[in-house]
Amino acid sequence: MISLRVAAALAVIATAPVEAQLAVTLPTEKLLLVPLPVTGGADSALSVRAMDVARERLSKLVASKVIVIPKPKICEALSASGFTCDGLMDDQQARQLARFLQVDAYDVGTLSRDGSALAARIRLLDIGGSGFAYAFTVRDGNPGGAEALGEAIAQRLVTVIRAGERARECEQRRQRGDFPRALESARKALEIEPSLPAAHLCTATVYEAQRQPPDSIIAAARRALAGDSLNARALETIARQYQVKGDTTEAFRMFERLVEADPGNKSVGLGLAAQYQQRRDFQGAERVLRRLVERFPGDAQVSDRLYQVCLEGGRWRCVLEFVALRVQRDSALLGDTATLKVAIGAAQQAPDTQALDRYTVAALRRYPNDPSFLKARVAALDWTGRPDSAVAVIRRLMALRPGDVAAALSAAKIIIEHAAYDTAGAGKDSVELRRRRAELADRIEAARPFLAAGRASPDTAIRLNAAVLMLTAGSKLAQAQAYDRAYPWLDSLLTLVEPRTPADTTGPRHQIRVNASFWYGIASIVSSGVPYRQMAQSKSCGEAKAFSDRLKRTRAALELGRRVHEATVIQMLAAAKQYEAAMTSVRQAFKCTNF
Numbered sequence: 001m002i003s004l005r006v007a008a009a010l011a012v013i014a015t016a017p018v019e020a021q022l023a024v025t026l027p028t029e030k031l032l033l034v035p036l037p038v039t040g041g042a043d044s045a046l047s048v049r050a051m052d053v054a055r056e057r058l059s060k061l062v063a064s065k066v067i068v069i070p071k072p073k074i075c076e077a078l079s080a081s082g083f084t085c086d087g088l089m090d091d092q093q094a095r096q097l098a099r100f101l102q103v104d105a106y107d108v109g110t111l112s113r114d115g116s117a118l119a120a121r122i123r124l125l126d127i128g129g130s131g132f133a134y135a136f137t138v139r140d141g142n143p144g145g146a147e148a149l150g151e152a153i154a155q156r157l158v159t160v161i162r163a164g165e166r167a168r169e170c171e172q173r174r175q176r177g178d179f180p181r182a183l184e185s186a187r188k189a190l191e192i193e194p195s196l197p198a199a200h201l202c203t204a205t206v207y208e209a210q211r212q213p214p215d216s217i218i219a220a221a222r223r224a225l226a227g228d229s230l231n232a233r234a235l236e237t238i239a240r241q242y243q244v245k246g247d248t249t250e251a252f253r254m255f256e257r258l259v260e261a262d263p264g265n266k267s268v269g270l271g272l273a274a275q276y277q278q279r280r281d282f283q284g285a286e287r288v289l290r291r292l293v294e295r296f297p298g299d300a301q302v303s304d305r306l307y308q309v310c311l312e313g314g315r316w317r318c319v320l321e322f323v324a325l326r327v328q329r330d331s332a333l334l335g336d337t338a339t340l341k342v343a344i345g346a347a348q349q350a351p352d353t354q355a356l357d358r359y360t361v362a363a364l365r366r367y368p369n370d371p372s373f374l375k376a377r378v379a380a381l382d383w384t385g386r387p388d389s390a391v392a393v394i395r396r397l398m399a400l401r402p403g404d405v406a407a408a409l410s411a412a413k414i415i416i417e418h419a420a421y422d423t424a425g426a427g428k429d430s431v432e433l434r435r436r437r438a439e440l441a442d443r444i445e446a447a448r449p450f451l452a453a454g455r456a457s458p459d460t461a462i463r464l465n466a467a468v469l470m471l472t473a474g475s476k477l478a479q480a481q482a483y484d485r486a487y488p489w490l491d492s493l494l495t496l497v498e499p500r501t502p503a504d505t506t507g508p509r510h511q512i513r514v515n516a517s518f519w520y521g522i523a524s525i526v527s528s529g530v531p532y533r534q535m536a537q538s539k540s541c542g543e544a545k546a547f548s549d550r551l552k553r554t555r556a557a558l559e560l561g562r563r564v565h566e567a568t569v570i571q572m573l574a575a576a577k578q579y580e581a582a583m584t585s586v587r588q589a590f591k592c593t594n595f
Contacts, residue, residue, distance in 0.1 A: 029130045029168075030067045031161075032098050032106040033058070034074070036120060037088050040112035046146050047111045048086045050120065053150025054157070061154060062161050066130075069101055077101055095125070095264070104128030111149075118149045123228065124160065129171070131164030131189075131198035135228040163193035170202035179206050195227035197234055204237055214241040230261035236268075252276070252284070259288055263295040266302065273305060282313020311342070319346040320355050334362040344376045356380040369400060378410060387418035405453045409465055412450040416473045419443040421480035437477075441485035444473045455496060467497050467512050471519075478519045483527040490520035494557065518561025518569070524554040525572045528579060541592035548583050548595045551576060 033055045035047040052071060059068040075085035077100055089097065091108045098106035109122040119139045126133035138156050140149040166189035173182035183206055189199035204220035218241045224234035239254035255272045262268065269292040276285035289306040296302050303322065310318035323343045326333055333339045340363045347356035360380045363373040374397040381390035394411040398404055421440045426432045447469070454466030470493040477486035497513045504510065528550070535543040555576050562569045587595065 027066050030103040032069045032103040034094050035088050036109045036111040038111050042111050042113040044088050049146035050150040053147050054153040057154035058157050061158050066161050104130035105132040131167035133197050133228055134160050159193055163189045163196045167198035174206050182206050197224035197227045197231045200224035201233055214244045217241045232262040235261055259291055277309055282309055285309045286315055316346040316350040335366050353383045382414050387414045390414050405457055408450040409454045412447040412469050415447040416469055437480050437482040440480055441482050471512055471516050475519045478523050483523040486523040487527050490516055490523055517557035518564040521554050521558035521561055521572050525575045541590050541594050544586050544590055544592050545595040551579055
């Protein structure tokens with residue numbers, strides 16, 4: 001019996017080392033450390049060396065907890081893709097390498113130098129449930145060497161990896177429904193690394209499973225952002241919980257932060273843009289989609305969605321931008337009427353004179369007799385200060401459509417609005433000023449034929465537009481002191497807008513009548529000298545009566561226009577009174593009985 005017991009004991013002792021060896025768990029999490037892009041005077045060789053040191057040191061410190069991808073394997077993968085072993089990679093290249101090597105976490109960030117001090121801003125990205133997601137800064141200023149910085153990075157990563165192990169434990173227990181022990185594991189992780197996102201997010205997930213209030217879940221997820229402000233999972237959790245609360249404004253704000261944090265997630269960006277579009281917040285939709293365009297510059301789905309949003313939302317400069325890009329890729333689109341109409345319409349709405357000029361030239365080159373393109377070309381020429389060319393195009397349009405009153409009025413408008421009394425350089429030279437007034441009057445006179453159709457139109461709105469243009473012409477001439485040329489415009493205008501009934505004392509026609517009366521009264525009084533002398537020389541009672549009627553109409557007009565500028569009206573009325581007194585003598589001298 002004793003021998004059997006001894007044999008059994010020896011057997012146990014003999015097998016103990018083997019069982020102990022079998023009980024050792026080999027690490028499965030893989031971590032990739034790549035050199036960081038450099039800023040602030042640091043060089044790439046320093047970054048490569050610092051991360052080599054960190055990689056080698058870390059693989060020894062946490063050999064039982066994580067597999068740190070060795071440099072030879074990294075170089076092998078890079079060489080297979082045509083890259084150099086010691087080159088620096090941007091975020092996208094680092095992500096592609098991480099995917100290729102099938103790791104659970106990898107680093108991005110920057111390395112900078114400030115004098116003799118070095119600083120590494122590192123962000124670990126978790127793509128395999130490692131629990132290592134974290135952002136931190138390591139500084140080494142004494143003396144700022146690559147070896148010292150690499151050692152500091154390795155030591156910092158040890159803490160993150162140890163805490164990440166507890167965070168994974170929390171997730172495993174949560175998945176089994178063991179919520180109390182899951183929260184205990186999260187607590188232990190946070191004792192090691194208080195801001196570890198994975199631990200806070202595991203806590204938030206447990207709260208969600210326990211159906212705790214959204215505010216509790218949001219608070220836990222926000223604590224995760226303290227360890228990584230761009231953590232996509234934390235941002236998504238917060239956004240979803242705000243949706244549960246019904247706070248769509250805050251939810252959308254967090255989803256936008258998610259798009260910024262995870263630019264490679266196209267579906268999230270497109271979904272958020274669609275939500276903005278449904279709410280008719282086209283500015284928000286455009287903002288999100290522009291970020292996606294930057295991330296996916298050749299993606300037709302993203303660019304087409306942005307184009308649709310800009311069209312639907314009236315984001316005209318955005319529309320012009322995309323039309324220009326499409327035309328740049330395919331110049332044949334300049335012959336497509338749909339593309340041209342969109343571009344011209346957007347340019348008019350923006351407004352963008354250069355774009356309007358470009359696309360209307362292209363449109364008329366291919367469709368020279370299209371009325372809509374001719375009208376658009378008129379607008380382009382008008383905006384760019386080429387009134388004569390604009391009127392010439394209108395004449396072409398009217399030849400195609402003789403009864404187009406709107407086109408005729410647009411010609412009159414362009415002529416009148418572009419006519420200017422330029423006194424620069426004339427000084428007090430009365431002869432030169434008189435010549436320039438005559439030029440102004442002649443330019444404005446060219447609009448009269450185009451106004452005829454508008455004045456005779458049965459449409460009151462068209463007649464009103466014609467009246468406004470006539471008022472502009474007459475007042476512009478009066479202000480230039482071309483009173484004799486202003487008088488006929490204002491005289492015919494008052495006939496056009498004379499009251500229909502005694503009660504016609506309100507509305508736009510009356511307002512035009514008031515202003516026209518003011519300018520008519522001034523132009524009539526100031527320009528009365530010549531017709532008065534002609535009447536006096538004629539000794540004709542007919543002409544005397546005509547002048548007397550003119551004075552009566554002038555007085556009535558001045559009284560109506562008094563509200564425009566009373567002091568001027570008072571002065572004009574005093575002059576009218578002198579003419580009226582003179583007409584009493586004329587009537588007696590001519591022995592007139594007709595007035």
